[in-house]
Amino acid sequence: MTxxxxAVRLHEFGxxxxxxxxxxxxxxxxxxEVLVRVHATSLNPPDLYLRDGYRRLPPEWQPSPTFPLILGTDVSGVVAAVGASVTGFExxxxxxxMVRFPQDLMTGSGAYADYVRVSASELALKPSRIDHVHAAGAPMSLLTAWQFLVDLGHDAPNPFQSLAHTPMxxxxxxxxxxxAGGGVGHLxxxxxxxxxxxxIAVASGKHGALLTDLGADTVIDYTKVAAETVAKDVDLVLDAVGGAHMERFLPSIKPGGGLYLVNPLGFAGHDDAAKRQITVSTTQVRSNGAQxxxxxxxxxxGTVRVAIDSTYPMAEASVxxxxxxERSIQGKIVLITA
Structure with a gap:
């Protein structure tokens, strides 16, 4: 008997x-693999994109999966069972x-559920000083920041550029x-x-106190002033927003500096960047238990803290x-199992 x-499942996109x-x-x-009894899972942009069927991508890139799907990549929980060859976890x-990402980018990694299977190589012991809610908010955002700013940690081909991303x-x-107020940004x-x-943290004014508390030396409220008009001679811009006109930051960067794009689709400033001697680079975050x-x-x-925007029961995933x-999410949104 099965x-x-x-679980929270999709039977259609929408x-x-x-x-x-x-x-x-x-x-x-x-x-x-390890079977994890999920205590909490957090929302990430790929969850929203997959739920919607990646409609903004060209048709040939859109998924054609077998339904039903279970979304979600980030989990915190307790080991319920371990595979025969697994060591280091009990x-x-x-x-x-962060579960099977980007391998399951188009099918969902199964984290919006009571249980999820995880490769032992993608798993890490939860930091003991934080609870499952805050731990669930960390993996994708923390690994994204880490792989962009500290260590790429793998030699897989870069889907966005010919060269591997190399943090400065x-x-x-x-x-x-x-x-800076979002999941990747605040980390x-x-x-x-x-x-x-x-x-220098760029966010709406509502995030100012948090970002100062997290260590930002300067906070620019983009609702009052365009960041690129006041930020000058910076060594690196990490754009965790994406969208139109990412190249607007190029004049703010020193020659020899860098522009790192978490979501590079639509960037149109490569020629201008080359003239200014600015390295534009991106990568795709990958699951990595050791990192x-x-x-x-x-x-x-306590050097790094995860900010939680809100929590919901798993049954209220749609809410x-x-x-x-909505705009101005502060940190992460987390689902909690019953």
């Missing part, structure tokens, strides 16, 4: 209303992970983070500060997705 669980909380088969693990361990040394440098502020940078353990030490000692579509 063991069952509760708005938040297509997220259905229902019974689903509990996943079975391979020999190199039943009862508190763990967290940041000690003594000035770093502007655009979208990037803290990691850049930890590396010895002078950090999550390494970055997790900063969560353990959480509506919240995620």
């Amino acid at each position: 063991a069952m669980m509760k 708005g938040p209303e297509v997220l259905l909380y229902e019974d689903a088969p509990r996943p079975e693990i391979a020999t190199d 039943v009862g361990d508190d763990v967290y992970a 040394p940041l000690n003594g440098k000035s770093v502007l983070v655009n979208g 990037a502020v803290q990691i850049a500060k930890w590396q010895g940078s002078r950090v 999550l353990a390494q970055a997790g030490r900063l969560l353990e000692d 959480a997705h509506r919240r995620a579509s």
Whole structure:
């Protein structure tokens, strides 16, 4: 008899209303995998894009999966079972992970559920000083900031450019983070500060107090002034927002500096960047348990903190997705299992 669980599933693409909380088969693990009893999972932009069927992509790039799908990549929970070849994890361990990303980018990694299977190589012990809610908010955003700013951590081909992304040394440098109030942004502020940078945070004014508390040296309220008109001679801009006119930051960057694009689609300034001797670079975040353990030490000692925008029961995933579509999210939105 198949063991069952509760999960949030998609039977079709669409708005938040297509997220259905229902019974689903509990996943079975391979020999190199761990079954995690999920305590919390967080929302990330790919969750929203997949729910909507990646409609903004060209038709040939849009997914054609077999429904139903279970969204979600970030989890924090407790080990419920371990595969025969797994070492380093035992039943009862508190763990967290970014699950099968980008491998399951177009099909969902299964985190919006009571249980999820995770490759042992993607798993790390949860920092003991933080709870499951805050740990669930960390993996994708923390690994994105880490792989952009500290260490790429893999040699997989870069889907966005011919060369591997190489983080620049940041000690003594000035770093502007655009979208500093969001999931990636507020962690990037803290990691850049930890590396010895002078950090300029760009966000709406409602995030100012938080960002100052997290270590930002300067906060620019983009609702009052265009950041690119006041920020000058910075060494690096990390744009965690994307969208139109990302090249507007190029005049703010020193020759020899860098512009890192978390979402590079639509960037049109490569020629201008070359003339200004600015390196434009991007990469795609990848699951990495060893890096999550390494970055997790900063969560353990309080050097980096995860800001939580809001929490919802797993059964209210559709409400959480509506919240995620609003502006000025502060940190992460988290779903909690029953």
